[in-house]
Every structure is written in structure tokens, then in C-alpha cells.
Amino acid sequence: MNDAAKCIDLLRQKARLTAMLAPSFPIVYEYPQIVTRLRVLGFQHVIEVTVGAKRTNEAVINFFKSNPGGRVIASPCAGFVRLVRKTYPHMEKYLGLKIDSPMVASARIAKTSYPDAQPVFIGPCLAKKLESSEDYPDLNIIVLTYRELDKIFEEFKIGDGPDQPASKFDLEEPATRMYPADGGLTNSSGLRELLKEDEIRIISGWKNIPAALDEFEKNPKIRFLDILFCDGGCISGPGIASKLSVEEKVKKIQEFQVRDAMR
Numbered sequence: 001m002n003d004a005a006k007c008i009d010l011l012r013q014k015a016r017l018t019a020m021l022a023p024s025f026p027i028v029y030e031y032p033q034i035v036t037r038l039r040v041l042g043f044q045h046v047i048e049v050t051v052g053a054k055r056t057n058e059a060v061i062n063f064f065k066s067n068p069g070g071r072v073i074a075s076p077c078a079g080f081v082r083l084v085r086k087t088y089p090h091m092e093k094y095l096g097l098k099i100d101s102p103m104v105a106s107a108r109i110a111k112t113s114y115p116d117a118q119p120v121f122i123g124p125c126l127a128k129k130l131e132s133s134e135d136y137p138d139l140n141i142i143v144l145t146y147r148e149l150d151k152i153f154e155e156f157k158i159g160d161g162p163d164q165p166a167s168k169f170d171l172e173e174p175a176t177r178m179y180p181a182d183g184g185l186t187n188s189s190g191l192r193e194l195l196k197e198d199e200i201r202i203i204s205g206w207k208n209i210p211a212a213l214d215e216f217e218k219n220p221k222i223r224f225l226d227i228l229f230c231d232g233g234c235i236s237g238p239g240i241a242s243k244l245s246v247e248e249k250v251k252k253i254q255e256f257q258v259r260d261a262m263r
């Protein structure tokens with residue numbers, strides 16, 4: 001059974017579920033309506049994956065604080081990690097795989113906060129399905145794309161504006177809301193206060209990966225490679241149905257971040 005069918009089945013059984021919404025959601029959904037729609041669909045809890053991204057950032061900062069001179073390649077991108085394992089296995093030793101990705105960190109937080117509910121990650125990424133099933137089967141995370149969520153809304157006849165009072169996230173973290181744009185980790189973690197500018201490389205887009213890995217391998221000055229498989233970052237993930245340009249998508253996320261800061 002695929003993840004979408006599994007989720008439909010669990011919703012029909014009225015199982016307890018926690019929705020973990022990836023930070024690219026403002027590209028395709030309005031807030032707070034999306035939280036209300038998820039609750040009407042049957043999710044008991046709705047949290048922002050930015051809470052997990054904050055933990056990921058803290059772990060990256062701790063790595064550099066406790067490893068002076070250490071070097072690492074960021075591993076939150078499931079597509080990139082799979083590419084390295086398959087095509088560049090000699091580079092796997094540099095991946096920061098001991099550092100939980102935002103999805104995994106969010107699932108751990110969700111399980112601590114709501115131990116009776118199964119975590120369901122909702123985001124732009126197909127490769128996250130493999131990260132969940134191959135690398136973290138014990139966490140039992142169901143992974144849906146936004147496209148799949150739209151189909152589930154259709155299946156349960158939940159429209160854009162359900163007749164319910166607006167509802168907010170149960171757990172939220174504004175500081176990491178720019179995570180899905182390239183450089184999101186570096187820019188939201190305070191890493192630039194620890195490392196010099198020429199010790200950091202920020203890359204996105206699969207075409208740029210071979211040169212970035214080659215440079216990291218040959219230039220020991222580079223200590224952190226912040227890298228995402230999709231062009232411009234997760235905002236271009238295949239699970240997003242949007243005709244907006246990369247710039248327009250970034251603007252949508254920025255608007256959500258700014259709007260929240262002004263509340």
C-alpha cells in the first residue's frame with residue numbers, strides 16, 4: 001500500500017495522526033486555512049516542520065563547536081543523500097548523517113509531544129518517502145506530497161475554506177521558515193558567526209552537484225557544503241503543483257514569515 005492509500009485508510013479508521021507541514025507550504029496553501037482543513041480531515045495535531053529544522057540547525061552548530069576544523073556536507077536533502085550513496089559513495093563519509101533532517105527531528109518532537117499519534121509528513125519531496133522507509137522505519141512516518149494531500153482533500157470532499165473557526169499550528173517556529181530556499185540552513189542557523197564566508201558553500205540544483213562535490217573534496221578550506229538537489233531548493237520539489245517562478249515562490253514564503261512576525 002502506498003503512503004497516500006495508507007493515510008486514507010487511517011483517516012477512515014479515525015486513527016490519531018499528527019500532520020507535520022513542511023515550510024514550503026505557503027506556495028500552495030493559505031494559512032491558517034490549511035491547518036483548519038487538516039483538522040477537519042481528521043488530524044488531531046498539526047505542527048510546522050520548522051520546529052524540527054531548528055533542532056537540525058542546533059545540531060549543525062554543535063558539530064562545528066565541538067569539532068574545530070571539522071568538515072561536513074549537509075544531509076537534510078533526501079534526494080542528494082541518495083545520489084551520493086549511489087554515484088559518489090566515496091563522499092558519504094562527509095555527510096552529516098548523525099544530524100537529524102527537519103522531517104526526522106519533527107517526527108521525534110511529534111512523538112514526544114503526542115505519543116499516541118502517528119506522524120504524517122506533508123511536503124514537496126518524493127525522496128523523503130525513501131528517507132522514511134529505508135533510513136528511519138522505526139519512526140513509522142507516512143510521507144505525503146502536497147499533490148497527494150490535494151487528492152486526499154478531494155476524496156474526503158474538503159474544500160478550500162471549511163466552515164470552521166480558523167485554527168493555528170500546535171507547534172510552530174518562525175525562525176526557520178526560509179529553510180526550503182537554497183541556503184536556508186546556513187541563513188537561519190547563525191553558522192556565519194562560527195565559520196568564515198569562504199568556508200561555506202551554498203549550492204542547489206542537481207546539475208551543480210558534481211562540481212560542488214569535486215570542489216569540496218579538493219579544497220579543504222571549505223568546511224560546510226549546504227546543498228539541495230532541486231533548483232532553488234525544496235521550493236522546486238516535484239510534489240508541489242505550482243507554475244510560480246523560483247522568485248515568486250521565495251516571495252510567498254517570505255510573506256508568510258513577515259506576516260507572522262507582525263502578528
Ligand code: SF4
Nearest residue numbers: 077079125230234237
Ligand atoms: S531539495 Fe528536492 S530532493 Fe532535496 S529534500 Fe528538497 S524537495 Fe527533496
